Amino acid sequence: MPVLVCCRSLAIGLVICCSAIVAAQDSLHQRIDAAIEAAAGGELAAPADDSEFVRRIYLDLAGRIPTRDEAAAFIDDKDEGKRTKLIDKLLASDDHVRRLEQVLHVMLTERLGDHEEWRKWLRESVKSNKHWDVFVRELLNPDADNEATRGSALFLSKRLESYGQNPVDVPALVRDVGRLLLGVDVQCAQCHDHLFIDEYKQEHYHGMFAYISQVGLRTDVKYPAVVEKPLLKKVEFMSVFVKEPKTVGPKLPGLEEVSLPTFEKGQEWEVAPDPKTKKPGKVKFSALKNLSEQLPVPTNSLFKKNIANRLWWLMMGRGQVHPLDLMHSANPASHPALLELLADELAGHEFDMRWLLRELALTKTYQRSTLANFETDKVPLHSYRVALEKPLSSEQLLQSMLQATGMASTVTEAKPLTELQAKFDKAFALPAREPEVEHAPSVRAALFLLNDPSVIGWLKPQGDNLAARLDKLTDGNAFADELYLSILTRQPSAEEKKAVADYLTKHADNRPEAIRTLAWSLLASNEFGINH
């Protein structure tokens, strides 16, 4: 194994220990480490070695495992700053664009549906590093006349479709705006103030509902689009416990209520809808436009904490506030001051997500090992003393399996890739509306790997794929190295080398099948299926 080079910040050549007073000019990743270490309350796991790190950072930032050559090049590199260099390289890569597009897609749609214009908008947004506040503005107030961005409407439109005989579930849309963009789940505050969470008031739900109550689905066009009717009066509501009618206009939790302008009858429209052509009109006062201007702003504490928390979860495997959509005082962040810091710093950098991902990747917290030489089961997850394992998403699994089996260059066409992804989603993804934030191993997924012909087919020698490369390697050590580097991004141990050699000897009469069996067992192993 290569000797581990401990990665330090290049700016400051000294290790900051827990008790050191952190100067404000320190970069964010150093301040994160100081906060985590100060609260650790126990031994820390060692830093991840190069193999662990290179696999993890590729999965997190590029959405796939590294190729055996990428891994070998990184492991052999003697440069002290190689980890930082790799982080920067990956953040600037096309793979990262695809990865972040997939992450945002799953996070925002929760697998309710998809549309190519939505994907195009996501991809272009990630490519141009659109900052989160601008991104959310386009998400909440889609402009159907702007071909480049109109796909953003899917976030609303998908939730305004009706399913079967059920009426459109507007409360679910309100709930998702709160859950996904503010980190609060106001569902239980629909009929009364929340019973267990003091600060979730019925007014919060209805104030958010007011912004969205007039939005409907446009069916006159083929792309995702919504239409707004005039909002002429406040929303009326009454608690099922206290029979006292109340009203509220558009209002976000913790912010001022928007006062509704009044119009003479017939004057509410800037452009009246045309019943003949079915063209929707344009309202003079747009509640959605107001929402898109008032929600994604640096002064909205829930907004910035939510995105900071979700990016932390993405890299660290657990939210500072967990579950991600239950931010309230009875469910505090594991490190409250740190979450505030992350949120403020992100807002200070104009919501540049890529900047925060980079800072998180640079932390010792992120770069710790999932292995420890002390009892790990008793270590609280939220202490980050030991790095957390993360399940591979169905997107990461497909890309990584293609990479590992050496089929990535063969399967490049969009159509077969889309079909494969659909197959993988069916086997590995959660059903629609279930947030993919926890491990949810399934029998369905196991059966897919055990018996579905696609992955097993990739393990047959063809072209220059892994099976073909392995078949040519007659030297036992070289064979085991190739196998383990390609699939598990590490060198095999002496014991593993021997097991491989023994198995090949035992099945010398059917070498291709033996190769397939060996490779399959590593692809189906936890070490492959878990980002560790």
Add this chain to the structure above:
Amino acid sequence: MQNPLCKPWEHTLSRRQLLGSALAGSAALGASTIGPHSLLSPAIADEVKKKHKQVLFVWIDGGMSQLESWDPKPNTLFGGPFRAIPTSVPGIHISELMPKTAKQMHHLAVIRSVCTKDNSHSAGVARIQRGDPKNRGVTYPFFGSAVAKLLGAGDSGLPPYVWIKPGSSGFIHTDAGFLGPKYGCIAFGDGKPPENLPLNAEITPEIDEERNELRKLANAKYAEGRRKQVGDAQGYVYDVARTLMKRQDLFDTSKFDPKDIERYGTHEFGRHMLQGRKMLEAGVTFVKVNSYGWDTHGDNFNGHLSLMPRFDQAFAAMIEDLAERGMLEHTLVITMSEFGRTPRINGHIGRDHWPEAWSVAMAGTGLNRGICVGKTNDVGTYVDGDEHDIGHLFHTWYSALGIDSKKTEYDNMGQPLPLAHDEMHAVKELLS
């Protein structure tokens, strides 16, 4: 023609011994004086006592009307058009919509004094199936996940919590709440096997064994020095998958006895109940079978007229079979909805949601047989006497399964949690 599966109990006692004594004893059964092992000779009774306990949970989704089933009130203000009929237990009458079940009444224990909190489906289903304990800031497991955890999988090698339902298949890990995904529910949509069950055509059983040995070897090495939870759950789903691959016969309806198919009914619920019996025979700890479509806000009486006969047929056949096979000795059977239906008949000739006073029927291990506990008032609007919430029922079921729910606690990462509502207790009259 018996199906070729060997029954779990055939390993310890002969079928004829059981059947012989069961048939001899089943002639004239009285009401509640029957002990749990009265049908069996003492030596065999000991064997049976050691049997792994199992549960059949029949969920009637949407709300079965207690007035058209277990608690009829004929010729009263809200009684509706159906009569009450006598059963195999003198003095107990149930709705005429359940003639076959009436013949099995001597095996059943019905409670008519159920009074619960929630009248909405979305919250009600989960609330009832999680036992509605006091809120301690955690999500409690569904009864199926709880039983899977407390009783384990036995030695069947099959998953401990199986659900046969209409619609889609899947692994419903959310049922498990704080117990963790391992105790989730494996659902077989329409009783069909999951996808990719047959062994891949290019892989021989020998190679299949070998590749999985190699996989386990790799997992053992990965697990050293890492947290157990994640790797364990991942490894577990493989074990279940491989057991199911070996037990495809459970899904092969062509092997089912045509007489059984006839008795249970060729309709969906009948097929699913028969499959449920196969799962119980194969040793699955907790089997849930669902029937949907009982939310009769409109046209309640025609609704029940079409729904009840299917329930009656399959449920009665199930009770009869479990009793005949001696399986009631170690199997707890429960059938219930999320609530009952209103005595008041609405403008659409329907009945609405009514958690205030309704009935649950049970049978099997640890329970008295041929009894009715609790009652409603003359018009069926409210409970007359002690009310029993879902917490009481959870305590009753745990007691029946031999689990002391007052002493046993869950350990949720160091947080002790009661199995059921800590201010409630088992309904003594139900327990044998």
